[in-house]
Amino acid sequence: MSSSTPASRRTVLVTAVTAAAGLALAASPALAVPVRGRTTGVPGTPTESDTISRHSWTSRRDWRAGLHEGVAPTPGRRAGVRLRTPQGTVDYQDPHGGTTTTVWEYARWTGPVRVLPQPATEVLPSWNAHTPPGTWLRVEVRVGYTTGGRSPWYVLGVWASGDGPDVPRRTSVDGQKDGVTSVWTDTVTLDDSAGRARIGSVQLRAVLLRAPGCDAVPVLWRLAATASALPDRFEVPPAPPGLASGVEARVPHYSQNVHIGRYPEYDNGGEAWCSPTSTQMITEYWGRRPTPEELAWVRPEYDDPQVCHAARRTYDYQYGGCGNWPFNTAYAASYRDMQGVVTRLASLEQAELLVAAGIPLITSQSFLAKELDGAGYGTAGHLMTLVGFTDEGDVISADPAGRNNADVRRTYPRRAWENIWLRTKRYNENGQVRSGTGGVCYVLFPLRPSAAQRHALHALGIR
Known part of the structure; x- marks a missing residue:
């Protein structure tokens, strides 16, 4: 989004109609021995009260550590799990009318309990997968509480690479809560009423599904979760210009605004397409883009048809928009040998570590027009790219809010941009306190990054 007065991301979620999207799957027991989360000392943590930990399952060792129910390791050089032997069938009726199929074969991978190094208040999951026609994926998260007990299995995504009539529509699931935590589209969040409880552990599960009689094989390459407990803050300490x-x-420059009014079924272009436009720019930076056959559905008079394609492939039918964070990283990772995660960074210094290695970011922020010189707009929620820094350390962004493609490259004052991205509290135009995103970003990178890129990713606990 990029207007001055739209409803906030979470306000939209609260008022959305709850969709019934339950799979009749029996819960699997957690593995008995928790695995302590991997953490890495990283530069630029603003305060000792900041806690961000990143957890991922990508290696053959990671996948072996989980509970396998009808899944098997993937062959070849890329580690993952695939549907091998269906464990039975489950019922799922698409609430958004994408398919008439209601019975599905399934297999399941359940990860071990990952004990967090510090208690958290939010968990952001993401995944990378390939689902051929007739197959799809359901990603679930369960969290444990420091006061005892655990949540139910929350559904964080019903997802498919494509959107043909043989698979359900891509969707989040509203209305999930247990009195301690709630799901807000793509995030598990501690409720204000939770008292002393915090999130002390996280467990992920993936259900791979296909239509009976279909022999196509869905594959899961990555599961990830970022857990965090950021303090309330209107300002963050400044980080001096660094190595980037x-x-x-x-990166190529694409404007969301040249698409205003296009494809109402995918939320009309314009400000609603900031996330897929940013995702498409960075995906193409890595040399990946849709084929002419994949773009054949776009009206021929529309320029930059790949942005329309990205919007279609990231659209969340429950949320009613293209801003679902893990749907965007999953779309980017649907291209050959690409990966993507949703995470938080603790400082601009950490962002510079990635940018200096040649890994541009996609960042989430909200601000008033007067808070960011050169923007010319205010927003209750907007995605833009962070592609570099000037010699003086100011931020260079390919900002999709530009009027046209030639207006996309922007230079923003370092201190102002840093603060609006990293803060967790802000004032809106009416002086009311609202939430900030606290350093949320998408990190997209290839399966085989360079040595410098791999070093930067690993320094931040991204692998």
Whole structure:
């Protein structure tokens, strides 16, 4: 989004109609021995009260550690799990009318309980997968509480690579809560009424599904979760310009606004397409883009049809928009040998570590027009790219809110941009306190990054 007065991301969620999307799956017991989360000392943590931990399952060792129910390791060089032997069938009726199929074969992988190094208040999951026609994926999260007990299995995504009539429509699931935590589209969040309880552990589960009689095989390459407990803050300490000063990634420039009014079924282009437009720019930076056959559905008079394609492939039918964070990283990772995660960074210094290695970011922020010189707009929620820094350390963004493609490259004052991205509290135009995103970003990178890129990713606990 990029207007001055739209409803906030979470306000939209609260007022959305709850969709019934339950799979009749019996819960699997958690593995008996919790695995302590991997953490890495990283530069630039603003305060000792910040806690961000990143957890991922990507290696053959990671996948072996889980509970296998009808899944098997993937062959070849890329580690993952695939549907091998269906464990039975489950019922799922698509609430959004994408398919008439209601019975599905399934297999399931359940990860071990990951004990967090510090208690958290939010968990952001993400995944990378390939689901051929007739197959799809359901990602679930269960959290344990420091006061005892645990949540039910929350559904964080019903997802498919495509959107043909043989699979359910891509969707989040509203209305999930247990009195301690709630799901807000793509995030598990501690409720205000939770008292002393905090999230002390996280467990992920993936259900791979296909229509009976279908022999296509869905594959899961990555599961990830970022757990965090950020303090309430209207301002963050400044980080001085660092090793990325003078570095700029050469990304293509696409404006969301040239698409205003296009495809109402995918939320009309314009400000609603900031996330897929940003995702498409960075995906193409890595040399991946849709084929002419994949773009054949776009009206021929529309320029930049790949942005329309990205909007279609990231659209969340329950949320009613293209801003579902893990749907965007999953879309980018649907291209050959690409990966993507949703995470938080604790400082601009950490962002510079990635940018200096040639890994541009996609960042989430909200601000008033007067808070960011050069923007010319205010927003209750907007995605833009962070592609570099000037010699003086100011931020270079390919901002999809530009009027046209030539207006997309922007330079923003370092201190102002840093604060609006990293803060967790802000004032809206009416002086009311609202939430900030606290350093949320998408990190997209290839399966085989360079040595420098791999070093930067691993330094931040991304692998």
